C-alpha cells in the first residue's frame with residue numbers, strides 16, 4: 001500500500017525525546033486509557049480554541065457523531081451540509097440516524113453557499129454542519145444568522161482548520177460544537193487517529209465524555225447508549241507536544257500560500273485568496289483549472305506530488321446510491337470543483353524554491 005508521506009510532520013529531536021520520555025512514564029504507570037495526559041490535552045486544546053471544553057475521541061468522524069448524539073440529533077432530523085466535502089462530514093450524520101441534506105458550494109470561495117442553506121430548510125431540519133474546507137472558515141456570520149432565525153443548531157466541521165480565525169474567533173469556538181480530526185496529515189496531527197469535540201456547553205461536554213466511554217457515568221453505571229471512542233493516551237502526549245508548535249506551522253503555511261499567490265498570479269488557473277477577517281491556515285492549497293488533468297500530469301512528470309480533494313462529490317459516491325440524495329442530485333459547482341481542482345504541495349517546511357519550482361511548471365502548461 002502506498003503510504004502518505006508524513007515526513008514533514010517530524011518534530012525536533014528534543015520534542016521527540018520529550019514524547020518518548022512521557023510515553024515511557026505512561027507505560028510505567030499503566031496509563032493507557034484516559035490518562036491525565038488526555039485531560040491535559042483537552043484543557044490545552046479547549047483553551048487554544050477559546051472555548052470552555054474539549055473532549056478527546058477516537059477520530060474526527062467520531063467527534064461529529066458524538067456532537068450530534070450529544071445534542072439529540074438523530075432519527076427524523078435533517079442536517080444540511082455541503083456536497084464538496086470529505087465523506088467524513090456526512091457519514092457521522094447518517095450514523096447518528098439523521099438524514100444529510102446536501103447543498104452546493106459557492107464557486108468563488110469553494111465554501112458552503114448560505115443562500116442554498118436557507119432554501120434547503122424544511123420543518124425537519126435541525127442542524128447545519130459548516131465545513132471549514134481547506135483551512136478556511138465557512139461563512140459563519142451568514143450561517144449563524146440563518147441558524148438563529150430558524151432555530152437550528154450550527155455545528156462546525158473543523159477537521160481542516162485547527163487555528164484558523166474568523167473575525168478574531170478561532171475555528172471551533174463559533175458554533176454550538178465543533179469536530180476536529182487529528183489524522184496525521186492535519187495541521188495538528190497525531191501519530192495515529194484521534195479527534196476532539198470543542199464546545200462551551202458544559203452539559204454537552206459532560207454527556208460526550210460519557211458517550212465516548214460506553215455511555216457510563218461511573219464504572220458499570222451506563223445511562224446512555226455510548227461506545228468505546230476514547231482518545232488514546234499516547235496520542236494525547238503527541239498532541240500536547242505538537243500543539244505548542246501549531247501557530248508557528250500555521251504561520252509557515254500562510255507564508256507559503258503567499259509565495260504561491262505571487263508566483264502564480266499570471267498563471268492560467270484560479271486562485272482562492274483570503275478574505276478580510278477570514279484568516280486561513282491553508283491545510284491545503286487548492287487551485288482550479290479546466291486543464292487540471294494536464295497540470296497534474298506535468299507536475300507528476302517533474303516528480304511533484306499533487307492531490308485532488310475531492311475527486312468525487314458526496315452525492316456521487318456509490319455507497320449513497322439513490323435513496324439518500326435522489327430528490328436533489330445536481331450540485332453543479334461541487335461537480336465542477338471535483339473535475340477542476342488540484343491541491344499543490346503544502347506543508348509547513350516547504351521552501352520558497354520548491355514553491356517556485358512547482359509554480360514554474362504550472363505557468364508553462366498551455
Ligand SMILES: Cc1ncc(COP(=O)(O)O)c(C=O)c1O
Pocket residue numbers: 059060061062085086087088089131157159160180181182183193194195
Ligand atoms: C472535512 C473533514 N471532515 C471529517 C474528517 C474525518 O476525520 P477523521 O479522518 O479523523 O475521522 C476529515 C478528515 O479526514 C475531514 O477532512
